[in-house]
Amino acid sequence: MNEIVRGLRLWFAPQRLREEGDTPDYRFSLANERTFLAWLRTALALIGGGFAVAQFLPDLPWGVRTCLALALLVSGVLCALRAVNHWVRCERAMRRGEDLPVSRFPTLLSLAIAAAALAMVVVLLFGWDS
């Protein structure tokens, strides 16, 4: 918990990040930035999926459609926030010369997406009316 709070403080205090350790090779920072952007695109894709469910599945009952869209939107928001957090932690680890942080977020996100896809297959095969 303490680690999370310290990470959050780094989000809003850029000078504090610069104070730590040495500036790494700029190519490592750029690679970290591209990873951040890839995660941000994942977040945008999830959010876009939420919009798509809300707009292009008019046959689903209102409750199911809203729940599915909300789940996609929430996972998109989590993914975007986690992208910033992971970027800050990687940047700090590189400045301090530590190992890069490990994370179970990719696994959790993959499992959640697999479960959602499976649910969609079931819905498509059997429908909600029957």
Place this chain on the structure above:
Amino acid sequence: MPADERDPGLQPERTRLAWRRTTLSCTVVATLAGRQALSEGTGPAALVAVALSVLAWLGFLRVAHLRVLSMAAARPRPMSPRSALTSAACAVALAVFAAAMLF
């Protein structure tokens, strides 16, 4: 490596293209947000939603453009936490508008 020599791995170029791809993703989401808002009609609430979505999109566009410009240097400076936070905040804002428009 001398300061004026380009990196043979083209890291700045790849990072610039990554920003472009992300801008495209953000444009798609902003377009869907506008479509969602206008599908309910063109009342004042819908227009406010469209305006806010355009604002979030413009905010992202600004961060991406500044970052793309800074990639012209031979050794670009690392991204500032504020840029990271602003670009993520724009994505979160679009998601929040989407959730608000669901009801």
